[in-house]
Structures are given as C-alpha cells and as structure tokens.
Amino acid sequence: MNAPQPALVAPRPERLRLVGQRRQTLAIMHQRLMFGMLVYAGLIALIALRILYLAAFGDHAGRKEELTALIPERGDILDRDGQPLARTIDAWTIAVHPNKVIGDKLALAQKLAQLMPEHSAAQYFALLRSDKPFVYLRRRASPELVEAVNALGEPGLALEREPDRLYPQTTLAAHVLGFTNIDGKGAAGAERAFNDELSNPATRGTPIVLSISSKVQQALEAELGDAMQHFSAIGAAGVVMDVHTGEVLAMTSMPTFNPNAPGQGTPDQLFNRATQGVFELGSTFKPFTLAMAMDSGVVSGPAEIMNCPKVLPAYGHLVHDTHPFGRQCSIAEVMMESSNIGMAQIADKLGTERQKAWLKKMGFLDKPEIELKEKGRPLTPGVRWGPFETMTIGFGEGIAVAPLQLAMGYATLFDGGIYHRPTILKIGPGHPLSPGRRVFTADTSYRMRSLLRLVVMKGTGKKADAPGYRVGGKTGTAQKIVDGHYSQHLNLTSFAGVFPMDDPRYVIVVMLDEPKATPETYGFTTAGWNVAPVVSRTISRIAPMLGIAPDMNREPNMSEVLPYVQDAKQDSKKD
C-alpha cells in the first residue's frame, strides 16, 4: 500500500512529512510500551523471585529467634564453685490502674489492705480514687499473694512479671556483690564494677565467676559475726586471700546488709570496711618493717641482739612497751613479744626514705588495685613524715590502710616476696594470673615463716593456733583516735594469719572495731583475746575445705628462731 508508485504527479511534500511523522510517533509509542512492559515484568519477576527465595530459604512466620538461647536480662554472678550469688529472675509485680477499676473501690481497698497490710484501707482507697494512671502496689510479690490478688477478679489490677535481681544467699558476701538500683544498674560492689559486662547483651550470657568461695565466706562471716556479737564490737572486717594468686576467697564487712533490699541498709551497713575503711592496724605491720630491714641489710636476722630498754626516748617522745624486756633481746623475741621499742629501733635504722620506698613498692601508699570501686586511700603522715613517724609506722601507728591491703601485704611477704594484684575474679582461662612483681627476696620471705609461727606458738597469738594447720601470724591492737587523741579504752584489734606456715597458701586477716572486755578475757581487749580465737576457729573450718590436711608433725624450720628465744613468757595479754 505504501509501496512507491510511479510518480505521476509529484507528491505533495506535506503528505510525505505526515507519513514520516506517523511512523516516528508509532515507533516511539512502541518503545515506550515495551519499556513499560519490561519494567512491569521486571517488577513481577523481582517479586516472584523474592517469593521463591523466601519459600526456599526464608524463615517461617512464627520464628522466635531471641528464644533459642537462654540469655538473662542481666548476667549471673557465680562463686568459684559455680554456686549462684546473684541472678535475675522473673518476679511478679502487682500494680493497679486506678482509672480502670470498675468494681466497688471501697471494698477493693479493704481487701487490698487485708492482703498487703503495709498500707491501710483508707490509703488504698485514696489511691484508687486518685487519677494516677498506674501505681505499683508490690514488687517481687510471692506467688501466693499474686494468686490471692488475682482471685479478687478486678480488671484494674495488673499482675505482671518483670526481671528482678535476686541474691539467693541474702547477706552472704553482700559487700563484694553489691546491689543494683531500681533501674537494674549496678550501684555497688561487683554489680557496679562489672556493670558493663553484666548488662551488655553480647557478654551477659556468660556469668561472671568470682574468686569468692561461698563456703569459706560463710565460715568467716559466721565466726566473725559471733565474735562481734560476743565482744559487742561496733564493726568487723575479714579477708581470706590466696597467697599465690591474690584471689580473694572471702571478704566481709560488718554490720552487713541484705542486697535484696538495699534500701533498708544504713550508710554504716553499706560501708565496706574491708576495702573502703582505712585503719591504723597496729602491730600487724611489724613483720613488714622487719622484712624491709632484713632485705635492706639493716638487720641480719632473727638472731641479732639489740638493746631493749623499758622505755625508749626518741626524738622528743617516749616509746613504751606493754611488757618491756629491760634487757638485751633478740629480734626473734622482739617479734614474739611484739615489742614496740625493738621495732622502733629497727625502723629507725631503716630510715624514712627507704621505708617510703618499701611501702610504695608494696602498694601501701596507693589505693588497692582490686576491681571494686569502693576503695579507700591510705592515710600517711604525708609531709610530717619524719624520723619519729618512721618509728611509729615501724610498729603500725601513723599509717592507716584497708584490711584488704594488709592481707595483700602478707600475701606478698609469703608468696616468696612476689606481689600479685588482689582480685575478686577467679583466676582461670578468662582471667589469667596477673604478672607478679618482686618486692621482697625469697630468702626474707622464707625466714619470716618461722618468725611468725613463733608468735603463734609462744608469743601473743597463741589463741590463734589451729592444731595441725601450722598457723603463723601477728596480732595487732591499735588505739582508736577519739577527738584527735589516742583513746586508752577503745581499741581496734586485728590479726593477720598465714597457713600452713611450712608452705604458705592462704592469708586471713580479721579485724574487730571497739571490742569490749568480757569475763573470759580477764578485762583485756587486746587482739590476742578477741580476734585470735576467731582466726583459730575459722581456719579449723576452712582449711579442710581448701584442701589443707592437718598434720601434727609438720612445722616450718623453727630451729632458725627457737635458739634465740629466752625464757618465753607465757602470756598473751599484750598486743
């Protein structure tokens, strides 16, 4: 039709143009149509492919991905044997929407007052009539109560489950564990120190394993609590530490609180005396002074003889002894009878600068390096640190440290002189042993064994002996400072013990704040009478649990000290 015909007449140019235009528009239309179709087909294909993909590899509708593993709202805290110390459970809460209550509000208020007697019926009624949208009536309600409330049948009452932190052992190790606030964030103790690990969804699935052994902790708390009650002390603290690793096996501070209801705890109860409180711990410092002097070469050893007068005048002061020798005495005797005069002379020979350097090396001038955030800074004479202060620090007065630090010092001294930072985390694959740092020489560490065993065998710490467990240690009685003066009546008694002394493995530090005299202590309030028995009883209980077999035939090398002890006085009345 469109074939060119012999042009009889020359075609009109307009017509020719028209034909060309029509073709062009048609072509464009075809192109557009094709394009649209392709887009449409592409979309459909895409959807079809997606559907096919989903059918083949996709998940079904009811998939509950988050439930395939049990991840608590907040990580668990376990003790070193795997016993739970802190857990998050789903607890029942009872709440009310006052504006949704449809029943008789007065009757409901009366029933609520019967079930939950912490408020009166009038208070409940006022609450129900208020225009608050939502009020908690009881958190962590018992299932029986929830059942009873549910039986009321009031739709305005809301019974819900919400995650709640539970400490199954209640007050056990409360200061180590700490507690969480109302928002579930750690507010003290390990809960605060490890808050990130405990709340991070990536890490909270694996529990935090503490170095605390709940059995040891319980034994320490029970014995210390008994003593505190018996001697009417206002406070107490105790630490059990592994000598070789710096792990804290038990740490307690009394009076204690219940972390399940931290709001009821008083500031005194919440205060951690073992790490936060710093105390002048008295004669328990003497072994450090002697070790420093032996390591510095100032003192040759237990055999050295020195002058021990009844009163020592020094730098415008007088140093006294509770039981003065008034004769020549050996270093072994100075330690055994806890002589201030002897130790002051040794510290004087050591000198201020060297003493400072040693104390720094032992970590006694800084806060302890433990993970807990509640730490106290040690108190030292500071700029007044002169020769006389050096003497008093030599026998443990004029410097205040936390009981944990004292334990740390003994652990250092008896781990062959190597310091490991104290930790409340169990040493294991996830938490390797921190590299140690040598403080004392191994020889000094070895020679201190028999000296401290001597104190318990024949000296002031006789009541701390646990037969068969080779306890060594040192008593300490410090006078408390009241209104800027040392009180003559108020004491702070402590005992730092190490067992078994022939191969030291554990350190125990026990402290009583203001113990009172009782008839069986014959009026004495010194450490040998009140804290030493606690140590004895505690060690008898915990040593078998810690795998230390009693052995009546083993002792450290006592021939190093016994020849230098003259006529051992059979009293333990002094500190």
Added chain:
Amino acid sequence: MSARSFGSLFMVASCAGAALGCYLVSLRVASERAALEDVETQIVSTQSDLRLLQTEIGTRGRLSQLERWNAGVFQLSAPAATQFVQNGFELARLEQPEQQPDLHAPVVLASAPAPAPRKPQFEQSSGDAGAPTAAPPAAMLHEASLKTETREVPAQAAVVVPQRPASKSANKPVTAAKPALPKSVDKPGLAAANQPARRKSAVQVAVAAKPARKKSVDKPALASAKPVTKHIEVAKVDPLAPLPAKHSGHSKDAPTGR
C-alpha cells in the same frame, strides 16, 4: 503438528510441576525447622524453669540457714585435726577387734588347774591350749560335718577332750566325733576373744579339717577316726612351740595319705 504446538504447554506444565515440587520440598523443610524450633523453645523454657527452681532451692537452703541449723540446732562444730586420717593404714588402725564378754570363756578358765606357780601355770595353760589345738582339728572338722542329727551326743563331753578322746576315737570314732562337735563350737569363739595365736592354729587346722570333714560325711566311722588319731599323736609329741608347723605338716599329710 499438534504435539509441536502443545510442546510449549508441556514445557510450562513441567516447569510448573518442578517448581511446585521444589516448593513442596522447601515447605517440608520449613515445617521441620519450625518443629525443631518449637523443641528448642521448649528446651529454653524448661531451662528457665529449672533455673527458677534451682534458685528457689538455693535460696531456701542458703548457707546462713544451714549454718543456723548446724551450729544452732545440731550443735555441730568443725572437725579437730585429730579426727582426720591421712591414709588407709591410719584408718585401719582405728578398727580394733571388739572385746566381747564371752559367757563360755570363764567356764573354761575356771576348769583350768590353778595352783601351780606362774610359769608352769602359763605353760600348762598353753599346754592346755595346745591340747585343744590338737583336738580342734578334729573338732573343727566335726563341727562342720552334717552328722549332727545322730544319736549319742552326751557322755564323753568337753572336759575329757584333750588327749584321751583322741585315742579313744580310734576305738569308737563316732562318739569321739560327736562330743567334739559342740565343743568346737565353743572353742573358736573363745580363741578369738583371748588368744589370737591359738586362733591362728585353729584356722590352720581348719584348712586341714576340710578334707577330713568330707570323709566323715562319706564314711562315718573308720574314715573320721583315722585323721583324729594322727593329730593326737602329734600333739603328744610336741604340745608347745612347733605346733602350728607340725600341724600344717600333718594336715598336709592327711589328705595326701588318703
């Protein structure tokens, strides 16, 4: 023609069929997976239940509660160092044979001739002991034998046992065997209480006794008589020290002899 024109249709149908088959497979897989997930969910919820129960038990049996019972109610205290034993030997040392008052023992002692001086008395008593040890082999073997039901139990009772009955037993074996029977019941008990050495010999003899006992069951009279006479001879020759050795020698002889 027709097949060719339907060819595309077949193709489409087979494609659709294959796709459907694939879909069914994947559907099956998905449903299996869903079931698996249900199980997993169940496991998790069970775990959380377990956790809850464990927590509850742990809370109810918390250490302070146990302490209250142990220290307060039961008055328990930590074991003393002496209450631990280091090894098996110490443990075994704790076990001592019980000193049971044997009602039969005083009877025997009272019958023993007292007046002689100490040493002789001891010797005699040991000789006395020796004689019974001579008898016990016979006694033991008879004791174990099953002839208990038989007739004359009475006359030649315990007192005469030492040497005579043995020689007599050659004559009247059955009666000799019988009285030995109740006696032997007494003697081992006594020996166990007072004289371990004697007990040893009794035991050794018991070994010897066994074969003889069998015999006594087999042929009551003659057979049982023979071993008895033999033993008694030995006892006559040497009542004291070498007794056990000789006995054992004899006891060995006796079986081999038969």
